[in-house]
Amino acid sequence: MEALPSTVPTRQESLAYLPSFPLPSQPAPPSASVLYLQGLDQALIEAEIVDPSQVRKLTMGQERDSLGLSFKTRQRLAQLGISELFAVQTALLPFLLPSSPFSSGLYLPHGPPRDVCVSAPTGSGKTLAYVLPILEVLSSRIVTRLRALVVLPTRDLVSQVRETFDVVCKGRGLKIGIATGQHSFAQEQAQLVGESSHRLEGGQSKVDILICTPGRLMDHLHGTPNFTLQHLRFLIIDEADRLVTQTFQDWLAQVLAATQPSPIPPTPMSHRRYRKSHSMTHYLLHGSHSLVLFRRLERTSKKRRNHHARSSCSPATLTRDPSKIAALNLRNTKYFVVGDEGQIRGGDGVDGVVGEAFAFPESLKEHMIVCDTVRKPLMLLYLIHVHFVVFKLSEANLGAGGKPQPVVAHAYSSDLSGGERKAILEKFRNADIGILVCSDLISRGIDISHVSHVVSYDSPLDMRKYVHRVGRTARAGRAGDAWSLVEEQEARYFKQMLSGANHLNQVTKMKVSEKILVPFMSHYNFALGQLKEVYGRQP
Numbered sequence: 001m002e003a004l005p006s007t008v009p010t011r012q013e014s015l016a017y018l019p020s021f022p023l024p025s026q027p028a029p030p031s032a033s034v035l036y037l038q039g040l041d042q043a044l045i046e047a048e049i050v051d052p053s054q055v056r057k058l059t060m061g062q063e064r065d066s067l068g069l070s071f072k073t074r075q076r077l078a079q080l081g082i083s084e085l086f087a088v089q090t091a092l093l094p095f096l097l098p099s100s101p102f103s104s105g106l107y108l109p110h111g112p113p114r115d116v117c118v119s120a121p122t123g124s125g126k127t128l129a130y131v132l133p134i135l136e137v138l139s140s141r142i143v144t145r146l147r148a149l150v151v152l153p154t155r156d157l158v159s160q161v162r163e164t165f166d167v168v169c170k171g172r173g174l175k176i177g178i179a180t181g182q183h184s185f186a187q188e189q190a191q192l193v194g195e196s197s198h199r200l201e202g203g204q205s206k207v208d209i210l211i212c213t214p215g216r217l218m219d220h221l222h223g224t225p226n227f228t229l230q231h232l233r234f235l236i237i238d239e240a241d242r243l244v245t246q247t248f249q250d251w252l253a254q255v256l257a258a259t260q261p262s263p264i265p266p267t268p269m270s271h272r273r274y275r276k277s278h279s280m281t282h283y284l285l286h287g288s289h290s291l292v293l294f295r296r297l298e299r300t301s302k303k304r305r306n307h308h309a310r311s312s313c314s315p316a317t318l319t320r321d322p323s324k325i326a327a328l329n330l331r332n333t334k335y336f337v338v339g340d341e342g343q344i345r346g347g348d349g350v351d352g353v354v355g356e357a358f359a360f361p362e363s364l365k366e367h368m369i370v371c372d373t374v375r376k377p378l379m380l381l382y383l384i385h386v387h388f389v390v391f392k393l394s395e396a397n398l399g400a401g402g403k404p405q406p407v408v409a410h411a412y413s414s415d416l417s418g419g420e421r422k423a424i425l426e427k428f429r430n431a432d433i434g435i436l437v438c439s440d441l442i443s444r445g446i447d448i449s450h451v452s453h454v455v456s457y458d459s460p461l462d463m464r465k466y467v468h469r470v471g472r473t474a475r476a477g478r479a480g481d482a483w484s485l486v487e488e489q490e491a492r493y494f495k496q497m498l499s500g501a502n503h504l505n506q507v508t509k510m511k512v513s514e515k516i517l518v519p520f521m522s523h524y525n526f527a528l529g530q531l532k533e534v535y536g537r538q539p
């Protein structure tokens with residue numbers, strides 16, 4: 001037994017051994033960049049920045065080039081006058097196309113395809129970036145099944161994307177359909193499915209690729225027998241930031257659910273069928289590869305041992321609102337952002353990717369004119385005469401006698417029927433109409449290559465509207481000018497909006513003196529007089 005200490009410590013000596021507690025102190029607050037990134041998808045933070053100058057010349061040598069494009073496709077592109085691929089296409093093709101032509105149908109269970117989300121400037125070629133992989137993967141198909149679905153917000157965009165598919169896929173045997181509600185439901189049904197009198201296992205499709213608006217897609221999902229999304233390999237949700245905010249009928253959740261196999265109740269009779277169907281679906285969904293909004297998102301999901309993937313693309317504005325991205329239910333997403341790395345990774349290194357980054361074409365020149373409200377029509381007249389037409393007359397604008405042809409202007413808005421809008425756009429494309437006076441209906445996605453000037457007669461209320469409006473010009477590397485007519489009382493807000501997006505310095509402020517406007521006064525007053533006469537008439 002241990003001996004007791006000979007002396008017992010005094011009360012003071014024993015207290016001396018008690019630990020002294022540290023004084024309370026405040027933990028250091030997290031840095032702004034840490035707070036900024038909280039709750040965000042790591043994949044978004046690790047986005048791949050693609051240099052816009054990363055174009056690739058198309059070569060005709062081998063059967064399949066280093067991007068994965070077949071000879072036939074390159075030949076077709078060459079016929080269309082496309083000699084190089086733009087940055088967004090160069091970055092996405094190797095990612096979306098299987099490395100070997102023999103693996104195009106299947107993804108391994110441990111390596112299913114990833115979702116893809118892309119943000120690239122307006123007019124940078126995002127459409128072709130998803131059309132080409134779909135063409136390459138589906139053109140080897142044997143049976144027609146609905147394998148690629150492209151969802152767009154408007155009929156006009158559906159028609160435009162259909163034209164791109166038609167032109168690029170010409171001669172490759174793929175069947176392309178659209179569903180927008182422009183034709184009767186029965187007509188559309190007859191174009192989409194071959195058999196609707198009785199239910200066929202696995203559905204039945206007359207098209208390989210369907211381009212549609214979400215509303216009509218829902219109608220077919222619920223009301224067209226044998227219409228199924230179970231064989232989808234590509235789901236593209238173009239203009240995704242706009243579409244995901246449309247909660248209409250919860251369409252996105254329903255589409256995603258419809259890409260899953262439907263289970264058959266395990267009765268003794270159906271057991272064999274269930275296993276068969278399950279393995280078949282497993283096989284088909286295994287290889288599924290769908291593109292979802294954002295102009296390029298590719299994802300995989302795992303459910304009941306079935307794997308499927310989709311990719312999505314984003315428009316010029318990539319939404320970073322976590323709740324919107326969560327609605328897409330993306331898995332293992334790969335983000336591509338086309339733009340200057342220095343600008344995107346500026347600030348704390350993440351701003352441009354995680355915050356809302358706005359991408360502008362490099363060939364775009366932007367201007368703003370601050371003026372009195374009543375002066376706006378006069379400013380427009382000045383722009384048309386000085387900057388657009390009169391002083392820039394080309395041979396084409398001169399009539400037979402060398403006289404300038406009158407410039408035709410036309411209105412374009414949702415007040416017109418679909419057919420009328422299509423006809424007007426066609427005339428505008430063919431330069432039979434020189435000036436299109438339009439609403440924001442046309443401000444997103446519409447591609448008319450020769451548009452050289454865009455005027456925002458009423459200044460846009462937010463940066464997204466601005467970036468899409470100005471993006472109707474300076475497409476595919478061409479030059480273009482965007483003009484914003486800003487009323488004096490709006491100027492402060494407009495400038496704040498631009499500087500909030502770190503873009504104020506890119507917009508030149510233009511002063512138009514009274515002297516310059518004098519020659520237009522007589523025309524202006526004459527037009528005002530005519531207006532008075534028109535509106536003054538009795539109905």
Ligand SMILES: Nc1ncnc2c1ncn2[C@@H]1O[C@H](COP(=O)(O)OP(=O)(O)OP(=O)(O)O)[C@@H](O)[C@H]1O
Nearest residue numbers: 082084085086122123124125126127128445447476
């Ligand atoms: N590799 C290429 N070479 C030449 N022209 C191309 C190429 N790729 C696309 N284009 C053309 O560039 C134009 C713009 O393409 P697209 O409409 O796909 O742009 P976008 O990125 O979708 O624009 P937005 O964001 O405004 O919808 C189209 O006229 C298209 O034909």
